[in-house]
């Protein structure tokens with residue numbers, strides 16, 4: 438997969454040389470190109486921002502340098518293909534695991550990082566932007582950290598990046614549930630013991646326990662996820678009983 442990022446802070450993307458994304462880059466399954474939007478400013482001072490029409494606090498990113506950066510990216514990418522361009526903004530659709538999986542199936546992404554108080558509106562719904570994404574309902578100083586979140590979330594889904602082929606599957610949010618509790622050595626730590634079942638070697642019982650714990654933890658912490666989770670009829674019945682016991686409506 439190829440990813441091009443357009444940013445005012447290229448150094449932020451050095452983080453991606455570490456750990457899982459670093460491995461994806463070394464393996465060549467991820468091909469990352471970082472572009473400094475300031476290189477596409479035309480004036481001597483490399484100005485990329487301007488005051489908003491109508492007044493108001495702060496500065497906006499001017500459309501010119503960003504548009505030139507994105508046009509440049511289209512010319513350096515694979516011939517005959519168009520990238521899927523994502524603008525990171527608090528106004529975007531909320532990023533979740535399903536959206537990361539959809540992005541990981543694409544062959545070429547462009548991530549556009551805004552700074553200051555945002556971008557000129559004419560860049561939002563434009564030929565430059567296919568999708569707007571937010572990483573959560575809070576406002577950062579710019580889209581760079583959000584773009585790093587997208588790259589890491591996508592990179593670990595690419596084939597061959599995680600050693601254990603199963604690990605992207607058996608984890609939080611797979612099947613819409615939070616992850617079951619996990620333990621490693623020692624067997625006892627500060628008075629807490631590893632559940633005996635996990636030491637028993639009965640894989641079938643262990644799998645059933647893990648599944649039951651995942652349902653229970655999701656019910657307690659993120660009941661909103663249960664509506665979209667894949668549940669068996671028995672699990673659905675269990676939820677009905679828990680809701681009755683806890684005084685819920687259904």
Ligand code: ADE
Pocket residue numbers: 525526527570571572573574575576577578579580583
């Ligand atoms: N830029 C600023 N805040 C953001 C957020 N929450 N998600 C994506 N981009 C952003």
